[in-house]
Amino acid sequence: xxxxxxxxxxxxxxxxxxxxxxxxxxxxxxxxxxxxxxxxxxxxxxxxxxxxxxxxxxxxxxxxxxxxxxxxxxxxxxxxxxxxxxxxxxxxxxxxxxxxxxxxxxxxxxxxxxxxxxxxxxxxxxxxxxxxxxxxxxxxxxxxxxxxxxxxxxxxxxxxxxxxxxxxxxxxxxxxxx
Numbered sequence: 352x353x354x355x356x357x358x359x360x361x362x363x364x365x366x367x368x369x370x371x372x373x374x375x376x377x378x379x380x381x382x383x384x385x386x387x388x389x390x391x392x393x394x395x396x397x398x399x400x401x402x403x404x405x406x407x408x409x410x411x412x413x414x415x416x417x418x419x420x421x422x423x424x425x426x427x428x429x430x431x432x433x434x435x436x437x438x439x440x441x442x443x444x445x446x447x448x449x450x451x452x453x454x455x456x457x458x459x460x461x462x463x464x465x466x467x468x469x470x471x472x473x474x475x476x477x478x479x480x481x482x483x484x485x486x487x488x489x490x491x492x493x494x495x496x497x498x499x500x501x502x503x504x505x506x507x508x509x510x511x512x513x514x515x516x517x518x519x520x521x522x523x524x525x526x527x528x529x
Contacts (some may be wrong), residue, residue: 357399359391367463369394371402379401391512411469411477419443422481429482429503434489439486443481445470447520453514456487463488472517 441461449466490497
């Protein structure tokens with residue numbers, strides 16, 4: 352059963368709760384079997400709205416303006432007070448021509464480009480890549496100072512692990528464990 356782009360699954364075992372999740376990119380709502388059509392129309396849309404709002408908070412911002420706003424928040428949280436002076440003015444944009452890098456920075460121009468391969472990754476991963484590129488605005492190389500500034504991000508190690516796994520899966524590499 353479909354309801355406004357949401358697949359509705361009725362469950363005999365479910366008595367009173369409803370849940371929404373994603374399965375292969377589509378939204379699925381699991382509801383008690385006994386719910387009427389009217390109850391479905393009243394209960395499912397607000398649940399889907401809450402799910403989508405939470406999902407959006409967990410993912411990297413989709414547009415360039417939102418990506419820039421997120422970069423400003425990260426700079427305020429992790430760089431302000433740790434660098435001399437203010438961060439230089441910068442622009443942030445999604446790009447589709449980066450297949451080997453997650454992001455890049457041109458410090459002299461204040462341009463940060465983020466690979467669109469990262470669209471849809473968890474926010475902590477996107478935040479790490481953004482912060483990495485922001486640090487390049489003040490430390491162009493991966494110097495000890497660069498690593499020190501980046502280490503302020505508490506999920507740096509977790510994000511690097513995610514990116515390594517993401518890259519491994521995308522490469523199609525097979526490992527023989529025998």
